[in-house]
Amino acid sequence: MARAAKKAVVDDITKLMGAEKAAIILLALGEENHKLWEMMDDEEIKEVSQAMSNLGSVTASAVERLIVDFVGQMSSTGSLMGSFDATQRLLNSFLPDDKVESVMEEIRGPAGRTIWDKLGNVNEAVLANYLKNEYPQTVAVVLSKVKADHAAQVLSALPEDFALEVVMRMLRMEPVQRDILAEIESTLRREFMSNLARTNKRDSHEVMADIFNNFDRQTENRFLASLEEQNRDASERIRSLMFVFEDLQKLDPGGVQTLMRAVDKEKLGLAMKGASEALRDLFFSNMSERAAKILREDMESMGPVRLKDVEGAQQEMVNTAKDLAAKGEILLSDGGSDDELIY
Secondary structure: OOOOOOOOOEOOHHHOOHHHHHHHHHHHHOOOOHHHHHOOOHHHHHHHHHHHHOOOOEOHHHHHHHHHHHHHHHHHHOOOOOOHHHHHHHHHOOOOHHHHHHHHHHHHOOOOOOHHHHHOOOOHHHHHHHHOOOOHHHHHHHHHHOOHHHHHHHHHHOOHHHHHHHHHHHHHOOOOOHHHHHHHHHHHHHHHHHHHHHHHOOOHHHHHHHHHHOOOHHHHHHHHHHHHHHOHHHHHHHHHHOOOHHHHHHOOHHHHHHHHHHOOHHHHHHHHHOOOHHHHHHHHHOOOHHHHHHHHHHHHHHOOOOHHHHHHHHHHHHHHHHHHHHOOOOOEEOOOOOOOEEO
8 A cells, every 4th residue: 555645844824725724723722612613514614624634744833923814814904704794795606595694694693593582682771772763563573572571671671652552562463474574584684683793793802812811821922922023002902801810819809719619629729839929818818727728738749730730720710710700700800901890
């Protein structure tokens, strides 16, 4: 059997196709960033996987140039994929209309299989603000299609006289003709959901800050330094948005105690091995005297530990803190301001 030809070392990113660039970035981000894969459809996964399996060796400098170039494009354009309308026009050039509509509906968000499912996941104040400018009969149809508890919240957020008129229309409402319902659905998708997606679109620097937060410290510093040479403003903006381990100093006592209850004690000790004195003091001061003594003894008994293990434990604590913040159990101040809160 003939031996397979040796794959060339990839060093020139200008010769790479889109799928190959995506494959390199995904490999660099590692296994923990599986959410990016979950956002792809089956064909995209196959294409990127095929490119990944055929990459061979990629030099560190090529990876660095590619990611810096990637960040630079996001920073200069504000959005990697361009506008919502531009994306739809591109898809229309090679996909059937029904397929495009299905794809764009998923992009528009929020989550849900039908337009009514999606409306059920829209904040009641946001939905009420849109519906208050519609005909009461249209609003009656919309609220009759969403879940009762959500309809009640939306009605409560509408002007009282208008809400009462909607209630009266709902009481007198007869079955809605299919073509009228289809027109209402189309209008909601076109005018409301697409605008909502634009409004809610995250700033590209926030996206990159989340990605950089998942790098190990050495990789993070390398990319930020390279990016700073090319685009200082973007680098500083990303730094300000990143939430790092030492930012846990900004937790209040209740937040520290909630976090400690959620973190494995061995991981806590390992993370504290690499913490500043100020951060250590914060955590020790929120423990009982006995618990603090035990933790100090555990840290001493560990002896020398690998930097990689310490950083891994610290990142786990940061991720746990973010999860708790997302649930509303603690408040986190980001790296840019003592007064600004992220949830």
